[in-house]
Amino acid sequence: MSLEHQAEILKLARVLDVDTLALAMLQEVDAASIRQLRLQAVKRIHIGDAPIFKRIVSASRLLPVPVLALIAEKVMGSLITARIAGQMDVERGVGIASRLQIGYLADVCLHLDPAQARELIRAIPQRQIVAVAQELAARDECVAMGRFVDILSEASIMAVVDVLDDAQLLRTAFFVENKQRLDSIIEHFAPERLIAIIRCAASDADLWPEALGLMRHLNPTLRGRLANLAASLDTDVLSSMLRSVSAHGLWSDALPIIADMSEESQSRFANLPDIQQTDVLLDIISFACAEGLWPDVLPLVRLMDDAGKTACAQAAEYLDGEQLLSLVRAASDHSMWGDVLDLVQRMNEPQKYEIVALMGMAPQAIVDTMLPAIDVSNYWDLLLPAWPKMTTVGRDRLRQAAGKINQEGKLPA
Amino acid sequence: MNRLDWTDVLGEEAPAGIAVLDSDLQIALATLLAESQQRQRSQLEAALEAALGHVPRVLRGAVRRVLFP
Numbered sequence: 021m022s023l024e025h026q027a028e029i030l031k032l033a034r035v036l037d038v039d040t041l042a043l044a045m046l047q048e049v050d051a052a053s054i055r056q057l058r059l060q061a062v063k064r065i066h067i068g069d070a071p072i073f074k075r076i077v078s079a080s081r082l083l084p085v086p087v088l089a090l091i092a093e094k095v096m097g098s099l100i101t102a103r104i105a106g107q108m109d110v111e112r113g114v115g116i117a118s119r120l121q122i123g124y125l126a127d128v129c130l131h132l133d134p135a136q137a138r139e140l141i142r143a144i145p146q147r148q149i150v151a152v153a154q155e156l157a158a159r160d161e162c163v164a165m166g167r168f169v170d171i172l173s174e175a176s177i178m179a180v181v182d183v184l185d186d187a188q189l190l191r192t193a194f195f196v197e198n199k200q201r202l203d204s205i206i207e208h209f210a211p212e213r214l215i216a217i218i219r220c221a222a223s224d225a226d227l228w229p230e231a232l233g234l235m236r237h238l239n240p241t242l243r244g245r246l247a248n249l250a251a252s253l254d255t256d257v258l259s260s261m262l263r264s265v266s267a268h269g270l271w272s273d274a275l276p277i278i279a280d281m282s283e284e285s286q287s288r289f290a291n292l293p294d295i296q297q298t299d300v301l302l303d304i305i306s307f308a309c310a311e312g313l314w315p316d317v318l319p320l321v322r323l324m325d326d327a328g329k330t331a332c333a334q335a336a337e338y339l340d341g342e343q344l345l346s347l348v349r350a351a352s353d354h355s356m357w358g359d360v361l362d363l364v365q366r367m368n369e370p371q372k373y374e375i376v377a378l379m380g381m382a383p384q385a386i387v388d389t390m391l392p393a394i395d396v397s398n399y400w401d402l403l404l405p406a407w408p409k410m411t412t413v414g415r416d417r418l419r420q421a422a423g424k425i426n427q428e429g430k431l432p433a
Numbered sequence: 434m435n436r437l438d439w440t441d442v443l444g445e446e447a448p449a450g451i452a453v454l455d456s457d458l459q460i461a462l463a464t465l466l467a468e469s470q471q472r473q474r475s476q477l478e479a480a481l482e483a484a485l486g487h488v489p490r491v492l493r494g495a496v497r498r499v500l501f502p
Contacts, residue, residue, distance in 0.1 A: 036469035043465075045458040046451075053450025060443045065470055067444065072477060079499040082492055091484045099473070100480050 023229060027163045027195050028054040034130055034164075035061055037099055062133050065103075073107045080104075085112055089119035098127035106136030113140040117148065126155040130164050134171040141171050146179050153180040157188045166195030169205070177205055186213075186220035187227060194230035199237035206242060211249070218250045222257045228264035232273040244280035251285030255292065262294050271307035279316040283323065290323040301335035309343040314350030318359040333366035337375065344378050352386040357393030365399060376406035380414030384421070391421040400430045407432040442466055 028051045033040045035058055046054055066073075080088055092101045105113060105128065117125060117140075129152060134141060141149075149172065156165050169177060169192070181189060196202055206214075221231035235243050250257055265274045278289055294300060308317040321332050339347065351360040364375055379390065394400060403418070410418075415431075422428045437456065439447035442463045446452070451459065481500055488496050 036465065037473060038465065038469060043462075045454065045461055049450040049454065053448035056448035057443075057451055060445060060448075061466055061469075064442075064444050064466075065473065068470060069474060069477065072474075072481075075500050075502070076481070079496045082496055082499065083488060087487065087489065091487045095484045095487060096480050097476070100477055103473075103477075 022051065023194065023233065024051045025054070027051075027166075028058070030163050031055075031167070032058040032061070035065075035133075037131075062136075066106075066133075066136065069103070073104065076104055077107050077109070080108065080112065085115040086119060088112070089116045092116060093120055093124050098124065099131045102128045102131035102133070102137075105132060105140060108140060110139050110143050113137075114143045114145075117144055122148075122151045122155050125152045126159065126161070129156060129168070130161065134168050138171050141168065142173060146176050149176050150179050150183055154183055157184055157192075162188060162191035163195045165192045167197055169193075169196040170198040170201055174204065174208075178208060181205070181209070181213075186217045187225060190217055190220060190227050190230050190234075194234045196234070199234070202234060202237060203239050203242055206238065206246075214246065214249055215253065218246070218253065218257060222250075222253075222260040226260070226264050228261050229268050229270060232261075232265070232270055232277060235277050236273050240280050243277055244282070247277050247281040248285045251281055251288050255288075258289055259292055259294055262289075262292055262300070266300055266303060269303075269307075271304055272311045272313065275304075275307070275313045275316040278320065286320055287323040290320040291325055291328060296324070296328045296331045298331065298335055301332055305332075305335055305339070305343070309339070309346045312346065312350070314347055315354045315356070318350065318354075318356045321363065322359050329362070330366050333363045334368065336363055337367050337371035339375065341378055341381070344375065345382060348379055348382045348386050348390065351393075352382075352389040357390055358397060361393060361397055361399050361402070364402065369405075372402070373406040373409060376402050377409035377414065380406070380410045380418050382417075384417050387417045387421045388424060391418065391427065392425055395425060395427055395430075403430075404432055437463055439463070 029040050029043050029046060032046075032054055033043055036042075083091075092104075096104065101124075108116070120128075125148070132141075153165060156162075165180075172180075184192065193202060193206075209217075218231070221227040235246055238246070250261065261274070265271060278286060281289065289295065295304075304317060308314045321329060324332065336347075347360060351357045364372060364379075367375060380387065382390070394402070407415070418431060419428060422431050437459050439445070439452070439459075443466070447459070451462065454462070485493055485497055485500070
């Protein structure tokens with residue numbers, strides 16, 4: 021179960037006031053559907069109880085704020101207080117909150133729907149917000165804190181950022197609901213803090229899943245800046261990222277982030293000894309095929325040293341027909357035939373020619389882009405040994421493509 | 434419960450990932466949602482009764498009339 025999925029289960033459990041185990045039926049449901057269900061459930065509860073809450077708000081206007089604070093803490097309990105909070109007059113709500121214990125306010129935050137209580141939350145003094153955030157952080161309630169980032173002012177968020185440690189900050193940022201908000205927040209972080217957070221991700225706590233999970237939502241420029249910062253640190257940092265990505269199967273998060281790095285940083289990553297291990301390369305190839313990530317992978321292969329390129333070629337020798345199609349399609353769509361042909365050229369025989377024979381079976385439009393690349397790199401000698409393994413259809417496609425560049429003579433008779 | 438109609442439970446169609454669950458799991462989930470809403474409503478009503486005990490005597494009648502018209 022992904023971290024995102026676990027967080028959505030927890031948030032729904034809080035809305036329904038049940039244990040997360042009661043939601044076991046949602047184990048296989050995607051996080052987005054669980055989130056949507058939670059929003060629907062919140063809406064349904066609010067609509068259903070709206071007449072009662074209207075009366076509560078009217079009655080509350082008859083009572084002094086200290087009495088309301090007493091009733092909230094002694095009688096109502098945090099769940100009901102959270103639901104009433106969203107309906108209160110802002111000024112009275114702030115007055116009540118100022119009289120409540122920080123621990124109780126933290127309890128209320130676990131159940132509060134930030135969108136319903138937007139105006140009230142924004143009116144709460146910053147020192148109180150910081151105190152509640154510290155209490156939530158001490159309880160490891162990063163999921164709950166992440167829900168408030170979309171509502172709080174930038175000044176309040178930065179005040180909270182200052183009091184959280186790097187791990188708390190990283191985990192909270194991962195659970196932020198409106199990830200678009202992260203761009204403007206992280207822009208304000210000092211480089212030293214960013215480095216500290218990256219080192220925290222790379223520590224024994226292994227917070228790379230959180231770090232990569234949130235980085236993929238940042239704008240490409242900021243993402244590239246962070247990725248370059250990580251690559252500029254000692255090799256251990258990149259190695260720990262690689263180990264974590266492999267262990268957690270996070271290549272679909274990591275590869276687009278690595279693609280936003282500078283070429284120098286990519287080169288450091290591509291030449292880590294660990295990445296050139298066969299099992300890691302097979303993993304990357306499998307993700308590249310399944311998720312269409314070849315345009316991110318091939319530039320990395322290009323930056324590898326000779327041994328790395330050969331290791332990649334050997335790992336790619338056993339691509340099946342569908343996987344190969346994803347590779348040649350990427351080569352065709354992204355003008356990466358040079359990279360693909362170099363990879364094929366490095367494969368062992370006879371797999372190399374089996375692969376070339378299969379490439380000939382690609383759709384005509386793809387074969388049409390392959391032949392000019394073969395011509396430019398003068399890889400015609402790849403086709404001769406592969407020719408007997410090809411089907412008639414494959415040969416016809418190659419002939420047709422060669423005809424378009426007037427090179428029919430380079431093909432076997 | 435026979436065939437589940439999510440609009441009865443949520444007021445709208447269920448999210449795609451929920452709608453494809455086995456029907457017994459959907460029914461269990463819908464029951465959980467309905468029970469939760471009912472339980473929270475009961476807690477709320479009980480809390481309002483209890484809250485009246487903390488309202489100054491002089492205002493209690495007025496507050497009661499607003500809360501329980």
